[in-house]
Amino acid sequence: MSVSVTDDAAVRHILIDRPDRMNAVDKDALHRLADAIESAGADPDVRTIVLSGTGRAFCAGGDLDVEDPLSVENTASTSDAATRCISAIVAVPRPVLAAVRGPAVGVGVSLALAADFTVVRSDAFFSMPFTSIGLMPDGGATALVAASVGRAVAMRMSLLGERLSATDAARMGLVAAVHEPDVFEAELAKLTARLSRISIESLALTKLAVNDSSLTELGDAFARERAGQIRLTTTDSFRDAIAAFTAKRTRPETGERTGSDHVGS
Numbered sequence: 001m002s003v004s005v006t007d008d009a010a011v012r013h014i015l016i017d018r019p020d021r022m023n024a025v026d027k028d029a030l031h032r033l034a035d036a037i038e039s040a041g042a043d044p045d046v047r048t049i050v051l052s053g054t055g056r057a058f059c060a061g062g063d064l065d066v067e068d069p070l071s072v073e074n075t076a077s078t079s080d081a082a083t084r085c086i087s088a089i090v091a092v093p094r095p096v097l098a099a100v101r102g103p104a105v106g107v108g109v110s111l112a113l114a115a116d117f118t119v120v121r122s123d124a125f126f127s128m129p130f131t132s133i134g135l136m137p138d139g140g141a142t143a144l145v146a147a148s149v150g151r152a153v154a155m156r157m158s159l160l161g162e163r164l165s166a167t168d169a170a171r172m173g174l175v176a177a178v179h180e181p182d183v184f185e186a187e188l189a190k191l192t193a194r195l196s197r198i199s200i201e202s203l204a205l206t207k208l209a210v211n212d213s214s215l216t217e218l219g220d221a222f223a224r225e226r227a228g229q230i231r232l233t234t235t236d237s238f239r240d241a242i243a244a245f246t247a248k249r250t251r252p253e254t255g256e257r258t259g260s261d262h263v264g265s
């Protein structure tokens with residue numbers, strides 16, 4: 001099972017639960033996440049949703065170890081699953097907190113930024129190494145990142161796959177704040193407690209209004225990314241990247257198996 005759900009009073013914890021693969025997600029996991037988010041939104045006893053990962057990563061992005069990563073069918077259905085999952089986070093009538101510990105990579109960045117609060121531990125980093133494996137960002141990332149940091153940093157992250165540390169992510173406005181490990185859980189609990197004291201209806205309408213006016217490009221982004229990703233699936237670059245990943249070989253372009261550089265701070 002790659003997604004687990006637990007309740008702590010009125011807080012629904014949804015966990016990406018595949019620590020041996022750094023919580024990489026395939027299409028089934030994305031659908032399970034979407035199911036869990038939609039079901040939390042329909043439960044009157046749930047006031048806030050916390051999305052996080054088990055172990056030392058938030059989410060290492062799309063699963064590169066699936067049966068047929070080079071098939072157009074896999075790309076299309078994974079892209080549809082990511083669209084469904086990100087749309088569920090944006091539309092669910094409850095505040096969603098992404099608790100980001102460790103890496104948020106690829107679609108992991110979209111999961112973190114689609115949330116209403118991205119609560120970040122100081123060991124977190126954000127990276128979109130899509131172009132280094134011959135793909136393009138998906139999961140709405142082309143809209144979500146630009147909506148958070150502006151075009152200049154969005155281009156560095158999207159085109160170069162540059163990695164943003166937690167501190168740089170906060171400094172550049174990708175996330176609101178970073179917390180040291182010793183206070184991270186307490187800060188998370190403080191935020192869920194504050195939200196629990198506010199009217200659910202008021203939070204729901206406010207969240208949906210903010211998202212409707214700030215994420216106006218999201219629907220178009222999903223469609224553009226899906227078409228682009230399908231086209232890129234059949235390229236030599238992607239085939240080479242998957243071969244390198246499977247063989248645990250570093251690639252000269254990146255010096256890593258897939259890889260990303262740090263954004264200079």
Ligand SMILES: C/C=C/C(=O)SCCNC(=O)CCNC(=O)[C@H](O)C(C)(C)COP(=O)(O)OP(=O)(O)OC[C@H]1O[C@@H](n2cnc3c(N)ncnc32)[C@H](O)[C@@H]1OP(=O)(O)O
Binds near residue numbers: 064078
């Ligand atoms: C359609 C696709 C959309 C996308 O999202 S494209 C982006 C896909 N994601 C990536 O390219 C990221 C790949 N992963 C990494 O770069 C690194 O991992 C991390 C930076 C996240 C963490 O690095 P470290 O702490 O050194 O861990 P580790 O030894 O690389 O990973 C532990 C195990 O997890 C597996 N794993 C990591 N990411 C993925 C993935 N995305 N898909 C499948 N498996 C993954 C590895 O292979 C390894 O496994 P083993 O222990 O057998 O060597």
